[in-house]
Structure formats: C-alpha cells, structure tokens
Amino acid sequence: MGSSIKNKLSITVFLFTVVTLVTFISCSTDETQTVTNLTSLTMSDEFNAPGTPDPTIWGYDIGTGQNGWGNNELQYYTDRSENIIVEDGMLKFTVRQESFEGSNYTSARVLTRGKFEQKHGRFEARIQLPWGQGIWPAFWLLGDDSNGTEVWPQIGEIDIMENRGQEPTLVSGAIHGPGYSGGESIFKSYELTNDRFDTGFHVFGVEWGENYINYYVDDVLYNQITPADVPGEWVFNDDFYIIMNVAVGGGFVGSPTDSTVFPQEMLVDYVRVYQ
Amino acid sequence: MKNKRLIKIKRAFVLGLVLTLTLGCERDLTDDAVPATFAKVGQVFIDDFISMGSNFYFPFEGSKLDAFSVDTEEGYDSSSSYRIDVPNSNDPTGNYAGAILRIDGAGRDLSGYDALTFWAKASQGVSVDAVGFGQDFLENKFQVNASDLSVGTNWAKYTIPIPDPSKLTEERGVFWYAAGTQATGGSGYVVWFDDIQFENLGTVAQPRPAILFGNNQAEETFTGATIELTGLTQTYHLASGIDQTVEAAPNYFAFTSSNISVATVNELGVVSIVGGGEAIITATLDGVDADGSLNITSLGSFSPAPVPTVNATNVISIFSDAYTNEPVDYYNGYWAPYQTTQGQDDIEVDGDNIIKYTELNFVGVQFAVDVSTIDVSQMTHFHVDIQVQGNIGSGDYLQVKLQDIGADNAFGGTDDSADQLTLTNTTLVADNWVSIDVPISDFAALTSRSNLAQVVFISDATITDVFVDNIYFYELSAVPSEAAPTPTLPEANVISVFSDAYANVAGSELNPDWGQGTVVTQESVVGNNTLKYAGLDYQGLQLGTTQDVSGMTHLHIDYFTANSTALNAFLISSGPVEKAKALTVPTTSGWVSLEIPLADFNPVDLADIIQLKFDGNGDVYLDNIYFHN
Numbered sequence: 001m002g003s004s005i006k007n008k009l010s011i012t013v014f015l016f017t018v019v020t021l022v023t024f025i026s027c028s029t030d031e032t033q034t035v036t037n038l039t040s041l042t043m044s045d046e047f048n049a050p051g052t053p054d055p056t057i058w059g060y061d062i063g064t065g066q067n068g069w070g071n072n073e074l075q076y077y078t079d080r081s082e083n084i085i086v087e088d089g090m091l092k093f094t095v096r097q098e099s100f101e102g103s104n105y106t107s108a109r110v111l112t113r114g115k116f117e118q119k120h121g122r123f124e125a126r127i128q129l130p131w132g133q134g135i136w137p138a139f140w141l142l143g144d145d146s147n148g149t150e151v152w153p154q155i156g157e158i159d160i161m162e163n164r165g166q167e168p169t170l171v172s173g174a175i176h177g178p179g180y181s182g183g184e185s186i187f188k189s190y191e192l193t194n195d196r197f198d199t200g201f202h203v204f205g206v207e208w209g210e211n212y213i214n215y216y217v218d219d220v221l222y223n224q225i226t227p228a229d230v231p232g233e234w235v236f237n238d239d240f241y242i243i244m245n246v247a248v249g250g251g252f253v254g255s256p257t258d259s260t261v262f263p264q265e266m267l268v269d270y271v272r273v274y275q
Numbered sequence: 276m277k278n279k280r281l282i283k284i285k286r287a288f289v290l291g292l293v294l295t296l297t298l299g300c301e302r303d304l305t306d307d308a309v310p311a312t313f314a315k316v317g318q319v320f321i322d323d324f325i326s327m328g329s330n331f332y333f334p335f336e337g338s339k340l341d342a343f344s345v346d347t348e349e350g351y352d353s354s355s356s357y358r359i360d361v362p363n364s365n366d367p368t369g370n371y372a373g374a375i376l377r378i379d380g381a382g383r384d385l386s387g388y389d390a391l392t393f394w395a396k397a398s399q400g401v402s403v404d405a406v407g408f409g410q411d412f413l414e415n416k417f418q419v420n421a422s423d424l425s426v427g428t429n430w431a432k433y434t435i436p437i438p439d440p441s442k443l444t445e446e447r448g449v450f451w452y453a454a455g456t457q458a459t460g461g462s463g464y465v466v467w468f469d470d471i472q473f474e475n476l477g478t479v480a481q482p483r484p485a486i487l488f489g490n491n492q493a494e495e496t497f498t499g500a501t502i503e504l505t506g507l508t509q510t511y512h513l514a515s516g517i518d519q520t521v522e523a524a525p526n527y528f529a530f531t532s533s534n535i536s537v538a539t540v541n542e543l544g545v546v547s548i549v550g551g552g553e554a555i556i557t558a559t560l561d562g563v564d565a566d567g568s569l570n571i572t573s574l575g576s577f578s579p580a581p582v583p584t585v586n587a588t589n590v591i592s593i594f595s596d597a598y599t600n601e602p603v604d605y606y607n608g609y610w611a612p613y614q615t616t617q618g619q620d621d622i623e624v625d626g627d628n629i630i631k632y633t634e635l636n637f638v639g640v641q642f643a644v645d646v647s648t649i650d651v652s653q654m655t656h657f658h659v660d661i662q663v664q665g666n667i668g669s670g671d672y673l674q675v676k677l678q679d680i681g682a683d684n685a686f687g688g689t690d691d692s693a694d695q696l697t698l699t700n701t702t703l704v705a706d707n708w709v710s711i712d713v714p715i716s717d718f719a720a721l722t723s724r725s726n727l728a729q730v731v732f733i734s735d736a737t738i739t740d741v742f743v744d745n746i747y748f749y750e751l752s753a754v755p756s757e758a759a760p761t762p763t764l765p766e767a768n769v770i771s772v773f774s775d776a777y778a779n780v781a782g783s784e785l786n787p788d789w790g791q792g793t794v795v796t797q798e799s800v801v802g803n804n805t806l807k808y809a810g811l812d813y814q815g816l817q818l819g820t821t822q823d824v825s826g827m828t829h830l831h832i833d834y835f836t837a838n839s840t841a842l843n844a845f846l847i848s849s850g851p852v853e854k855a856k857a858l859t860v861p862t863t864s865g866w867v868s869l870e871i872p873l874a875d876f877n878p879v880d881l882a883d884i885i886q887l888k889f890d891g892n893g894d895v896y897l898d899n900i901y902f903h904n
Binding site: 131167192194195261 | 475476477478480481483512514516518
C-alpha cells in the first residue's frame with residue numbers, strides 16, 4: 001500500500017510477464033513452490049449482524065492521515081454509517097463525493113490493529129470491488145510496530161489485494177519491506193479473463209509462512225514471494241493486522257474524473273483467517 | 276400392447292413435467308421469449324467475410340459506392356483487411372464512405388455476445404464519424420452508433436458494446452460505418468478494419484443508459500402534440516477503463532409515462548400528448564433505470580394559428596406548414612453573449628409546427644450562412660402570426676426586424692439594410708393569435724430585398740414568451756386576376772346597388788362629388804364590370820331612390836385590395852345617420868365575399884337608406900354590392 005511509482009515502460013513489460021506466468025501457473029503448480037492448506041480458523045467475520053462492524057474485531061482510521069495517508073489520497077475516512085456499515089450480510093464501504101472536513105470525498109478504512117493480530121497463516125476475504133478512475137480499494141496487512149519502536153517499511157506490509165478502479169480486470173499483490181518499499185515493492189498482477197472484479201465476488205487471499213507468501217485469487221495461486229525475491233531483510237515473521245479500505249486518488253491510481261461514478265461501494269462478504 | 280404404450284406415454288409426461296418445473300425454478304420465461312433458432316456466428320470479417328452470403332454490401336446514398344475493397348496486403352495479424360478509401364470532399368462520385376453490411380440470408384442470434392469488436396487503423400489520425408451495427412435498411416430496429424471514433428495509424432482494438440444483447444436474436448445488420456472528411460479539411464484517407472466480430476468479452480459492465488442525454492428536460496406543450504425522445508444512449512465501462520457510450524435505437528428501451536391520461540409513449544420513444552396536466556416520461560434499458568426524463572406540462576387543447584390562404588405560387592415561406600419552406604440556418608441562433616431567448620421550432624400539435632420562444636429578449640431566424648439568402652424583391656407583403664403568452668403591459672413591445680445583407684451576400688460592408696415593425700398591446704392580444712400582414716414597403720429602411728438574411732424578433736425582455744407561426748412573404752397582385760364570384764341568390768331576394776347579376780337600383784350616382792380625392796372608374800376584370808376606387812380617402816355612393824331594406828338581413832360586398840391597410844364600409848340613412856363596418860385588408864387571397872348582418876349598422880334606419888360610403892386608403896376594387904335576405 002506504500003506509494004508505488006514506476007515508469008510506464010517497466011510496468012508494461014512487467015504486465016506482459018505476468019500474463020504469461022499466470023497462464024502457466026494456473027495450469028500447473030511449480031514444483032518448487034511451497035503450497036500449504038491452512039484450515040484451522042482463528043478469526044472470521046461473516047458480517048451477519050447488521051449495523052456497525054463488530055468492535056471487538058474492527059477499529060478505524062479517521063481523517064486524512066499525513067499527506068493523504070502518505071499517498072496524496074483525496075478522501076476523508078470516517079466511521080459514519082454513510083461510509084461503513086454491515087448490511088445484507090456484507091461489510092459495505094461507501095465512497096462518497098461530498099464536501100467533508102475540507103475533503104471532497106469520504107470513505108472508510110477499518111483495521112484490526114490491537115484487536116486481532118497474527119503471525120503467519122491464511123488471510124482471505126471475499127469481496128466485490130468498486131470501479132472507476134481514481135478508486136483504489138485494498139485488502140492488506142501491516143506489521144505491528146512493536147509499541148512504536150519500528151517504523152514503515154521496517155514493520156513490513158503485505159498487500160493481499162490492490163486494484164485501480166480504471167482497471168476492472170486487474171488486481172495486484174505486493175510486499176513492502178526495508179529496501180523494497182513504495183515504488184520498489186515486490187508485486188505481481190493478476191488479470192481475470194472474461195470477467196471483472198466489480199461485477200461479482202472474488203476471494204483474495206495469501207497463505208503466509210515463515211519463508212514464503214503465496215497469493216491467490218479465487219482458486220488460482222498466481223504468485224509466491226520468498227526471501228530470495230527481496231533485496232533486503234525479510235520482515236514477515238511477526239504479528240500483522242488486517243486493513244481494508246477504499247481510497248480516492250493518490251499516486252497509485254490518479255485522481256477521479258468527471259466520468260467517475262459516485263457513490264461507489266466495496267462489499268465484503270467475509271474475512272477469514274486460518275492457522 | 277396397448278397397455279404398454281400407455282405407460283410409455285405416462286412416463287414421458289412425468290419427465291416433461293419435471294423438466295418444466297426445473298426450468299420454472301431457474302428462470303421465468305417472459306411472454307415474448309422466442310426460442311432462438313438462428314445462427315450464433317459472431318464473426319463478420321476475419322481476413323475475409325464469414326457467412327455473410329453474397330449480396331451484403333449496401334452503401335449509403337451519396338457515399339462513394341466503390342470506397343470499399345478487401346486489401347490483400349494490409350491486415351491485423353494477417354495480410355487481409357476491410358479497407359475503405361474515404362474520398363476527397365469534392366469527389367463527384369460521392370464525398371464520403373458509408374455502408375452497411377447486411378447478411379444475405381437469415382439473421383444471426385447475437386444474444387450470447389456483449390460487444391462488437393474490431394481492429395482498425397487509418398492512413399492518418401482521424402475521427403471516424405460513426406461505426407456500429409443493427410442498421411439493416413429495413414426497420415433499423417436495433418441500430419447502434421458509436422460516434423467520432425478516434426482511429427490512429429497503428430492497429431488498435433475497438434469495442435462497441437451491445438446495449439442489451441437479449442434483443443439481438445435475429446440480426447442481419449452486423450456492421451456499418453460512415454466516414455467523411457469534415458475533420459480532415461476535405462482530404463481523403465484510408466481506414467482499415469480487421470477481425471470484425473461479435474464477442475462475449477465478459478468485461479462490458481456497469482451499464483448506464485440515458486434518455487435526453489441524461490437531462491431532466493421540462494417541456495410545456497398541448498394536447499395533440501408529439502415529442503420524439505432523443506439522446507438515447509447506453510454507456511458501458513470497458514476493461515480498458517474507458518466509458519464507451521453508444522447511441523441506441525428506441526427499441527432497446529422500455530418507456531413509461533407516469534400519467535397516461537396526459538401523455539403516452541410508444542416503443543419508438545414518440546410521446547403523444549393526449550390531455551392536460553402533468554406527466555413524466557422515463558425509461559429503462561434491460562431493467563436498468565435510464566438517466567434523464569421528460570417532464571411534461573400539458574396546457575390542454577391548443578388553438579392553432581389561422582391556416583394561411585394565400586396561393587402557394589405567390590408565397591416565399593420561411594416557416595409554415597401550409598407551404599414549402601425555404602431552408603434556414605436556424606430558427607434560433609442562440610447569439611452569444613447577450614441573447615437569453617430559448618426555444619425554436621419545438622412544438623408540433625397535430626402536424627402543425629410552431630416556434631416557441633421563451634425568455635425572449637431577441638432572437639433571429641437566419642438564412643444566410645449554410646443556406647442561400649432569400650430574394651423577396653418580387654414580394655409585396657410580409658406575414659407572421661404571433662401569440663403572446665401572458666399579459667402585455669402598456670410599455671411592452673415586440674419588434675419584427677427584416678435584415679438584408681446586400682449584393683455582397685455577406686454581413687457587414689456598406690450594402691446591408693434593415694428595418695423593423697413595432698407591435699404593442701394595441702395590436703397584440705394576450706394568449707391569442709394575431710395575424711400581421713404588412714406591405715414590405717412599410718419596412719422603409721430595408722433598401723435591398725434581394726439578399727434577405729434574417730427575421731429578428733426583439734422585445735428587450737418586455738415580452739418574454741411567444742408562439743410564432745406562418746412566417747412568409749407573398750406577392751399581392753395590384754389587379755384582381757379573376758372576376759368576383761357571380762352571385763347565386765334569386766333576384767327576388769335581392770336589392771342590388773352594383774352588380775352585373777341583378778337589376779341595380781336605378782339612377783344611382785357612383786361618384787358623387789363630396790370633395791373626395793378618390794379616383795373612381797369602372798373597369799372590366801375578366802369581362803366582369805367592377806368598381807375601382809384608386810387612391811381612396813373617402814367615397815360616397817348616392818342611391819337613385821331611398822331604399823327600404825328592413826326586409827333584408829345582410830349587405831353583401833365583394834372587395835379586393837392589394838395595398839389598402841384601412842377600409843370601412845358605411846350605411847347611411849336620412850339625418851344623416853351613418854355607421855361604419857371595418858373590412859379586413861389587404862385581401863391576401865383574392866376577392867373577399869363579405870356578408871355583413873344589417874343589424875351591425877344599428878342605429879341606421881334600414882327603412883330609409885339613402886347612401887353608402889367607404890373610407891380608408893389604397894386602391895380598392897368592389898363588386899356585387901347588394902342587400903339580401
């Protein structure tokens with residue numbers, strides 16, 4: 001979720017590689033990959049109780065953070081039901097275009113910091129994404145800061161799913177750590193064929209062990225990142241907490257335009273964590 | 276044997292029932308669902324035509340007929356493509372390239388696809404005017420247009436979404452295009468298309484249909500009016516992040532009126548006003564509410580302007596349903612920055628088109644730039660019907676200005692001339708049609724009439740809402756071209772003053788010397804003797820004997836005048852007691868036969884009629900002056 005600025009050429013080349021790999025991986029799993037099936041449930045929220053999200057699991061980030069949460073994002077995060085509510089068996093994020101506390105957009109960012117944190121495991125959520133230029137939904141994990149003694153990127157960041165609203169068929173998964181953060185993060189994209197992420201629900205997850213993070217969308221394992229893939233210290237053997245949010249604007253997606261439709265919704269059917 | 280067979284049938288019946296029930300759970304079939312029995316081929320041109328039959332290329336009228344060829348050297352990922360050579364704008368064989376591709380044979384079932392896709396490139400960066408499908412030169416029932424498609428010099432893929440694929444169960448119009456040179460300054464260019472096909476991309480999503488381009492439009496109108504809904508579009512978000520909007524035929528939409536006692540709407544999006552009141556027209560496309568609405572306020576029944584009676588051969592019409600109109604640039608130029616006037620030829624009531632201006636300060640009807648100016652030098656009169664909506668205050672006015680741009684045929688220079696007529700509440704009547712007929716000579720400062728360019732209405736916002744109809748120029752011959760109608764009443768019912776049809780009152784003086792300036796003559800019009808007053812100021816007619824016409828009911832007069840703007844007829848009894856009757860002038864459609872009830876001349880003593888008198892101006896022809904019952 002750190003700002004990722006890459007020049008256009010390298011992205012293009014990278015995407016091409018991804019498409020090729022996806023085709024390959026989705027056909028058969030590489031022998032050298034570590035694949036586990038973690039099935040012992042340690043936390044789940046099925047969002048079946050209408051109203052405010054379960055306060056024993058979810059807290060909120062409020063406001064605009066520093067410098068638009070470090071990314072020049074345009075939204076003001078609130079915990080109002082207009083922006084975040086459990087309804088119809090879903091956690092519903094609503095992104096609004098409205099003048100609020102000096103911002104032109106409102107949205108929400110929920111997190112399990114201090115409520116649920118876990119080292120390693122399988123983290124997944126079933127989500128229908130919002131859409132449109134400048135909309136930036138994310139489902140990600142951030143490392144505990146050890147009571148403020150560590151700072152990003154040393155604490156580590158695992159982005160399970162990020163999407164640019166203008167790219168409705170693409171998501172990406174990334175990790176950020178010391179020496180490989182922001183635009184230097186280690187990431188890979190995944191493209192749906194003959195479908196989009198904003199017209200139905202898809203499962204986004206990682207299976208994370210001591211020396212690997214496997215990324216999957218639905219039943220397709222599309223990437224594995226290991227210490228050998230990162231140019232710096234492997235900082236993913238610690239407690240991490242979950243964050244879900246929908247940002248507006250910022251370097252990763254660019255600003256919304258007149259054609260961006262508001263309000264936008266991100267619907268989360270469930271979040272489940274296994275060990 | 277018989278028994279066995281029965282069992283078999285029973286089994287089949289049970290099986291059938293089960294299947295039906297299962298289907299019923301899965302999906303409700305709509306009443307108009309038809310089993311698709313047509314080919315599901317999506318491909319149109321993949322390096323060559325696919326299953327199109329032999330006679331499938333139909334160029335548009337006015338297009339260069341042979342602009343299309345199959346290029347055997349260029350192609351996307353191949354060496355073959357559909358090539359169009361867009362001609363230069365001055366190509367005598369056609370100044371654009373446009374055609375439909377219609378399957379020669381049965382239509383295709385395209386309901387399983389969500390878009391027409393193709394690859395295209397051009398010899399230079401161009402904006403191709405329109406590309407689409409669903410045009411078959413038959414009903415064009417499910418036509419789709421993607422306008423102003425930007426095509427560059429490298430192959431790129433284009434996606435034209437289908438507004439609602441379920442409609443396309445039997446479609447023959449699989450591709451069409453129109454490419455001209457307006458954006459290239461008249462220079463021709465080449466466009467190549469390849470891999471033209473319908474695809475099920477699965478990524479055509481987030482439909483946002485619209486009517487009236489998504490606007491909530493308010494319309495004040497009348498019973499009998501029809502309004503065609505325009506701006507029918509469907510917008511999809513594509514995998515590329517692009518919002519692709521296409522114009523969609525009305526048949527893709529389902530229209531609804533909130534009040535069918537005020538307005539109904541048919542499947543072609545034509546709204547018919549059937550009563551007074553308010554109604555809102557909305558639409559859905561494939562179950563999705565369309566943006567935009569038409570908010571109708573119907574004022575109920577509408578009185579049209581009087582139907583013009585001037586013979587069409589003597590008319591140059593700018594705006595009238597009674598005549599063939601001259602082409603115009605516009606009925607409202609929306610002249611920036613000071614014009615506030617809205618509206619133009621917006622109203623159609625029972626086939627009668629009417630101009631409606633609102634928020635009027637000034638507005639012009641122009642015929643000069645995209646069309647020719649109009650030569651009205653042979654015309655003698657100008658006509659316009661005006662209905663002012665609402666109160667007309669004492670200082671309010673409406674000027675009608677005629678603008679000529681002179682022999683240079685251009686605005687400016689030294690040869691422009693214009694003049695205007697100012698109408699006030701002495702002429703205009705609130706909420707009623709008033710017919711203005713004036714000699715063009717009244718526009719004295721309009722020194723040239725050969726290059727008329729504008730009719731301008733100016734109120735400076737004193738009058739803001741008007742209807743305008745029947746703007747035309749006409750030529751009134753100074754001399755009647757035919758005789759007055761021959762009377763048909765029996766002699767016994769008539770006391771005649773001046774007519775060839777009857778014995779006239781003997782001894783009458785047709786030109787008594789009352790000090791008038793009028794020149795009286797009797798002239799033969801097509802063999803019929805006619806009384807002519809030239810240069811009328813006033814003119815008497817002394818009866819040979821006093822007449823008792825109390826047994827009569829009407830005074831009949833035939834009159835004709837091309838140039839009079841005021842004319843009164845008087846009946847006079849001893850005293851003298853006289854009473855005037857105003858006659859409508861000029862007579863724009865030949866002789867006028869007028870029956871004046873004698874009661875209108877009260878208090879003149881009908882048993883003691885001694886004289887008749889006319890006053891006014893101009894040259895007037897009279898015939899068949901008689902009393903009758």
